[in-house]
Amino acid sequence: MVNYTEGQRVGRYGRFGGQYVPETLMTALIELENAYEDAICDPMFLDEVNYYLKDYVGRETPLYFAERLTKELGGAQIYLKREDLNHTGAHKINNTIGQALLAKRMGKKKIVAETGAGQHGVATATVCALFDLECVVFMGKEDVRRQELNVFRMELLGAKVVSVDQGSSTLKDAVNEALRYWVSNVEDTHYILGSALGPHPFPKIVRDFQRVIGLETRRQILEKVGKLPDAVVACVGGGSNAIGMFHPFVEDEVVTLYGVEAGGSGISTGLHAAAVTGGKEGVLHGSYMYILQDDNGFIQEAHSISAGLDYPGVGPEHSYLHDIGRVKYTSVTDSEALEGLQLLSRKEGIIPALESAHAIYFATELAKEMSREEILVICLSGRGDKDVQTVRDALGVNDNG
Amino acid sequence: MTMAKAKLLNAIQSVNAHGDKAFVPYIMAGDGGLKTLKSKILFLQAAGVTAIELGIPFSDPVADGPTIQKAGERALADGITLRSILQELETFYKEVSVPLVLMTYYNPLINYGLEKFAEVCDKLGIAGLIVPDVPLEESELLKSLLIKTDVALVQLVSLTSSPERMEKIVAAGEGFIYAVTVNGITGVRDRFDDQLEKHLKQLKDISPVPILAGFGISTLEQVRTVGSLADGVIVGSAIVEAFHRTELEKINELIEASKKVLK
Numbered sequence: 001m002v003n004y005t006e007g008q009r010v011g012r013y014g015r016f017g018g019q020y021v022p023e024t025l026m027t028a029l030i031e032l033e034n035a036y037e038d039a040i041c042d043p044m045f046l047d048e049v050n051y052y053l054k055d056y057v058g059r060e061t062p063l064y065f066a067e068r069l070t071k072e073l074g075g076a077q078i079y080l081k082r083e084d085l086n087h088t089g090a091h092k093i094n095n096t097i098g099q100a101l102l103a104k105r106m107g108k109k110k111i112v113a114e115t116g117a118g119q120h121g122v123a124t125a126t127v128c129a130l131f132d133l134e135c136v137v138f139m140g141k142e143d144v145r146r147q148e149l150n151v152f153r154m155e156l157l158g159a160k161v162v163s164v165d166q167g168s169s170t171l172k173d174a175v176n177e178a179l180r181y182w183v184s185n186v187e188d189t190h191y192i193l194g195s196a197l198g199p200h201p202f203p204k205i206v207r208d209f210q211r212v213i214g215l216e217t218r219r220q221i222l223e224k225v226g227k228l229p230d231a232v233v234a235c236v237g238g239g240s241n242a243i244g245m246f247h248p249f250v251e252d253e254v255v256t257l258y259g260v261e262a263g264g265s266g267i268s269t270g271l272h273a274a275a276v277t278g279g280k281e282g283v284l285h286g287s288y289m290y291i292l293q294d295d296n297g298f299i300q301e302a303h304s305i306s307a308g309l310d311y312p313g314v315g316p317e318h319s320y321l322h323d324i325g326r327v328k329y330t331s332v333t334d335s336e337a338l339e340g341l342q343l344l345s346r347k348e349g350i351i352p353a354l355e356s357a358h359a360i361y362f363a364t365e366l367a368k369e370m371s372r373e374e375i376l377v378i379c380l381s382g383r384g385d386k387d388v389q390t391v392r393d394a395l396g397v398n399d400n401g
Numbered sequence: 402m403t404m405a406k407a408k409l410l411n412a413i414q415s416v417n418a419h420g421d422k423a424f425v426p427y428i429m430a431g432d433g434g435l436k437t438l439k440s441k442i443l444f445l446q447a448a449g450v451t452a453i454e455l456g457i458p459f460s461d462p463v464a465d466g467p468t469i470q471k472a473g474e475r476a477l478a479d480g481i482t483l484r485s486i487l488q489e490l491e492t493f494y495k496e497v498s499v500p501l502v503l504m505t506y507y508n509p510l511i512n513y514g515l516e517k518f519a520e521v522c523d524k525l526g527i528a529g530l531i532v533p534d535v536p537l538e539e540s541e542l543l544k545s546l547l548i549k550t551d552v553a554l555v556q557l558v559s560l561t562s563s564p565e566r567m568e569k570i571v572a573a574g575e576g577f578i579y580a581v582t583v584n585g586i587t588g589v590r591d592r593f594d595d596q597l598e599k600h601l602k603q604l605k606d607i608s609p610v611p612i613l614a615g616f617g618i619s620t621l622e623q624v625r626t627v628g629s630l631a632d633g634v635i636v637g638s639a640i641v642e643a644f645h646r647t648e649l650e651k652i653n654e655l656i657e658a659s660k661k662v663l664k
Contacts, residue, residue: 020535023537071560166467173461269587284461
């Protein structure tokens, strides 16, 4: 594994990362780290992960040349990494497959997870059904209300969904509650964190299981066009699809990397989820990273039309990649993301997830500035089926229309 | 000349020297209004507690159970912050003789400025600091900033801490060791793990500073059983709830009765 971006201390990315958790969890984190380091040196374990990624998830996913979109914009040649074609409809399952197999290997019988919109919850409930693990998912009360179909999906898969009404009743509070549950059940339970966040070793584990996105992309683009892409674009909430896509390209200096955060109603309105663009450094959920917070260090609520980006922090490795200038972070507003979603739907017959639509909008603007010889890859992290209702409401389409 | 970090340690040891166990109540600063802070502290001081753990409200208190979460939410709704609490303490700290131990999550400290925080704590005579989301591995920075002060950086040990970790944590311990008595968060419990007795005994055997047990201790029976195994107890949720309901007599009874059972 490439450790280019990791600092001198294990679990640190420059000054970011670390393990800011109650002592009760430290032994579990150390146990997890040891089990993980052991597992990734075991060819049998890697074979097992790869077997499920191929035959169950459906990898590898295509790298698709978006010809009509390219022509429409008249600039760079646009390729889409089709993570939307994975089983369960997004990249999230790359990580949950890996972590569930790791939990089994550690002899853990129960899984706890948090979820915002429900995508990570569904991906976790899915692998728990697959591997016969007991599953509890914490979800903010607001999100339970907004995403009742995903709640039902998780229940169909055999998971128990617990509605969280502490704090602001959103994703960050669901993480708090999942952490509290883990502290109380640490002996027999593994916490499957859904993004490249949290205390070490989670950001590393999630990144490593998501690296398959970037590794495949790198090989596929070399096969198709014989050179590396000039630009790679991915959306960033906590940052798991982006870190998985970027990491195999970090040492390729010819490849410019762009992380697109959720600009919500606009950065200047304060109603956004852009932790790099509009936040400052601090500690949340076990990690030192960029966070949306007020002048007293209280964590602020994130705002985005896309529930998957609606988190007030960005993972420690992204925080570091921003600081060293290797990845350029920018933001796209709710209404721009909706434009991106409609454009891709009409030009390519692909309805992207609202999360991915942020990357698409920024990439289309970028493509126009690039030459026709240049190559641009977008990580299409998920499909938009889950968002159809939200999009319909946002576009003000008449129910009878 | 007083030894560095001695204030907290001395208070506990002198109680223990009289054959009593230490009794440390937890209160949420700003719950019920910032103006009640002084009266609560002076009330507990007069009631004869060994030290007071003063919780600072935070938006994301992952180590706390429902009672303390709610107290924190009430304080936050009143606009209480670390800054306003420290300002309020400044108005009456000279009347406080009982050691105060601040319990706060890390992010408000980072935001306030760690160096400035250490200076203000020192000035206000704060005896100890507990940061539940800063385990031993991450405590170096805070420890180095507090090194010239009399503020003890209290370390927590949990039931899940391995013997090797316990050795390391205890060696770094200042003031007292906070022995977390349950796998879980703060709040009322029906019963404790069977391993607790063995765990506390192990800790006492290796620790140069006193062992105070906390988390989930709320009844006289629990104070008696857990107290007998340690050098003292910390009672949180039960005290917070009693203050919230303005049942001061209940607090008095709890403290008084606790002292009796602890003798």
